Amino acid sequence: MLGDDGWCVEWPELDIQIGADTLYLDALAQNASDENTRIFIDWRARTGLPLNQAAEALGVSTRSITRYSSGREPVPRSLALACLGWDFLQLQAKSPRAAEETGRYTVTQKR
Numbered sequence: 001m002l003g004d005d006g007w008c009v010e011w012p013e014l015d016i017q018i019g020a021d022t023l024y025l026d027a028l029a030q031n032a033s034d035e036n037t038r039i040f041i042d043w044r045a046r047t048g049l050p051l052n053q054a055a056e057a058l059g060v061s062t063r064s065i066t067r068y069s070s071g072r073e074p075v076p077r078s079l080a081l082a083c084l085g086w087d088f089l090q091l092q093a094k095s096p097r098a099a100e101e102t103g104r105y106t107v108t109q110k111r
Helices: 021-032 035-047 053-059 062-068 077-093 098-102
Strands: 008-011 016-019
Touching: 016 021, 035 053, 035 077, 053 062, 053 077
Parallel strands: none
Antiparallel strands: 008 016
């Protein structure tokens, strides 16, 4: 069932709601031509970071994030590894803000 005037899909009985942007990124990840692109697009969907924060977290420009998020260009292995490293630091710290406190980067994970 569509909700929010078509901006999300809802399953009311299960109390589940998925936003259109998340569905779009999931579809791109499933159809990605290589593993690096799949890792990157999955990371974008999972973190929910806006373009500027995702770019800052990974050390690239917002234009690069946009190009790779669309699936038009293959994601370099170094960027896929940066996504995995960011995830590892978040899990290791067990706090979305712990990495900021260590000075490693200043972006926090969207809740």
